Amino acid sequence: MIEKLVLxxxxxxxLREFSQLFxxxxxxxxxxxxxxxxxxxxxxxSFVENAIIKAxxxxxxxxxxxxxxxxxxxxxALQGAPGIYSARYAADENGNTSDEANYLKxxxxxxxxxxxxxxxxxxCVLVYMRHxxxxxxxxxxxxxxxxxxxxxxxxxxxxxxxxxLVPSEACSSAELSKxxxxxxxxxxxxxxxxxxxxxx
Numbered sequence: 001m002i003e004k005l006v007l008x009x010x011x012x013x014x015l016r017e018f019s020q021l022f023x024x025x026x027x028x029x030x031x032x033x034x035x036x037x038x039x040x041x042x043x044x045x046s047f048v049e050n051a052i053i054k055a056x057x058x059x060x061x062x063x064x065x066x067x068x069x070x071x072x073x074x075x076x077a078l079q080g081a082p083g084i085y086s087a088r089y090a091a092d093e094n095g096n097t098s099d100e101a102n103y104l105k106x107x108x109x110x111x112x113x114x115x116x117x118x119x120x121x122x123x124c125v126l127v128y129m130r131h132x133x134x135x136x137x138x139x140x141x142x143x144x145x146x147x148x149x150x151x152x153x154x155x156x157x158x159x160x161x162x163x164x165l166v167p168s169e170a171c172s173s174a175e176l177s178k179x180x181x182x183x184x185x186x187x188x189x190x191x192x193x194x195x196x197x198x199x200x
Contacts, residue, residue: 003027006035006070009056013158014187018067021182030064037061047072047084051127061134067194071124071155073160075106075148077113080129082106086160103163105154110148112125118148122164122173126194134188140197142189146173157181 010033019029040057044159046049048072048155072086082089090101122144152162161174182188
């Protein structure tokens with residue numbers, strides 16, 4: 001029997017990654033927009049808080065178990081920014097932005113920061129909730145260490161991948177194959193923890 005799981009996101013990049021990671025687990029990942037879900041307001045002050053808000057909202061609209069991901073990039077030279085605001089780092093007054101605008105703003109902000117001080121990490125928090133009123137949301141976390149490049153490189157992935165150097169691979173995240181990225185990435189790590197420990 002194939003389990004159904006609602007992904008509390010409309011991000012096509014995340015949907016592709018989650019679908020691929022769950023493909024051999026007999027779990028069908030369904031995007032929340034198939035249920036006319038109204039986007040949750042991410043009013044939390046941490047990745048965990050925002051992921052819980054999003055998972056609960058997806059459960060409410062779908063009536064199914066939900067998985068929410070809240071993730072972002074922490075740059076040490078910026079005291080952890082853009083952090084929970086990673087997806088809207090370069091947003092205009094109407095809240096509009098793009099992956100390219102976000103990473104170009106980051107590169108501009110770090111323009112005078114030397115390579116050895118451009119350390120950063122991707123963080124991912126996954127929250128699984130069995131239903132809207134689940135009193136014990138399951139929380140899983142992954143972290144991926146790297147550095148910020150001085151210019152974008154590669155065309156794979158999404159978000160800040162083109163400017164995130166993976167030292168062990170000597171290339172950007174956007175230059176990795178999907179399979180390799182799924183092994184190394186913050187999201188891949190969090191999902192592996194989920195698959196080891198979760199209680200459907």
